[in-house]
Amino acid sequence: MKPERRAMKNLTSSITLAFLGACMITPVAAAVVSPPQEIVCIRCHGGQPGRLGEPVKLWRESIHAANNVACNECHGGDPNDAVNAMSPARGFLGVPKETDIPGVCGRCHVGVLKDYLASAHGRALGKGGPTCVTCHGNHLVVKATLDIINEKRCSACHGYERARTIREAMQQTEGLILSISGRIDGYKGEGIDTERLEKGLFSVRNSFHSLSHNVDAEMVKRESARINAELNGIAASLGKIDEQRKNRRLAGVGVVGGALLAALILYVLRRSYD
């Protein structure tokens, strides 16, 4: 490193340290020391009271924290420079406006953004429709399940009936997927070749999940029925495996039984000749 650059770096570090000191940063909790947990956003906001500090506590419990998706991924800014962290020149966006939220999340969740924008909810963005954070929250985002579709949340803006239809159709498919995936795992454990079945299930599962943001109840019912038919196809292949194994077992019993019978006949014959 060139001396003047080193001097510059020392200078910025001292400024940073002085600044951080001035902010009276509380040290980061000892349990979390992976790199994104040390970025300046978290060190400073972690020590802030109220609405400035709360996001850090919530975020720490999120699936984003577990996957190193930190503050700057959604708010922009410079996570390594405490002085200029929130400078617009470093890409800081501030708190996203309601109509900008889908774009912020959709930078990474590209397929979901596409489905959302095409749905009745996406079309009502800025006109009373929900955004991503209405259903997933902003900082405490966790693994998504069908429990997100519940009466409290889904009847805040309209009746629950259409939401219930969607949840029921999807729950049935989800149940089928789980039971088939459990059976496939069982066969795999016994050394049976399940690769083709696993691939089939993977693609069905993907088209199933892409249903969740399309809130057209008729389409969800139609698609669920189509997916259920594919799942039943996979279940039928599993049934064939079961059948083959049963036949093999029966054949095994037959062979052993036959051998015993032959031995018995031989024995009786011998006795009668003796």
Ligand code: HEC
């Ligand atoms: C040295 C302390 C410090 C650092 C570092 C810092 N912030 Fe802040 N942040 C603050 C304070 C204080 C406020 C409230 C006053 C303000 O808006 O300037 C704030 C406000 C915010 C807001 C709300 C703005 C609003 O309009 O309500 C967001 C979002 C935010 N910071 C995100 C970040 C992100 C992302 C980073 C890292 C890239 C970061 N901050 C780094 C201290 C800090």
Ligand code: HEC
């Ligand atoms: C997955 C994206 C995402 C991440 C990661 C994220 N935020 Fe946010 N944050 C948002 C969104 C979206 C809003 C606006 C929320 C709304 O309208 O409900 C917001 C709002 C805020 C606000 C304003 C809160 C208020 O009540 O006014 C602050 C401050 C903030 N975030 C700081 C942070 C800090 C610090 C981190 C890192 C620990 C962080 N955010 C991580 C998406 C994110």
Ligand code: HEC
């Ligand atoms: C920088 C990329 C990035 C941004 C921006 C981002 N996410 Fe994520 N998100 C991820 C990663 C990585 C995961 C964990 C891996 C996975 O499940 O896909 C994840 C997981 C999720 C999950 C759980 C997925 C599951 O399988 O159940 C949800 C829900 C989610 N994010 C919603 C949001 C929302 C809402 C926003 C905006 C407020 C957002 N994300 C912004 C990268 C991002």
Ligand code: HEC
């Ligand atoms: C009306 C509520 C609602 C809105 C609005 C919404 N989601 Fe979801 N999202 C859900 C539900 C319900 C699931 C879980 C469905 C399941 O279990 O298959 C889900 C699943 C997800 C998943 C994991 C499954 C997948 O398809 O990858 C991600 C990631 C996600 N949402 C991100 C987003 C983002 C980003 C936005 C905004 C562009 C958004 N969601 C808007 C309700 C919503």
Ligand code: HEC
């Ligand atoms: C913030 C308000 C808001 C919330 C919360 C909300 N919706 Fe909606 N929803 C709308 C608006 C606006 C429309 C479009 C106008 C209409 O059809 O009523 C809509 C339409 C719908 C439609 C009709 C779609 C179509 O193509 O006909 C369904 C189904 C739906 N929402 C399901 C849900 C579910 C499921 C949830 C909960 C996970 C939910 N909504 C939560 C505002 C909301």
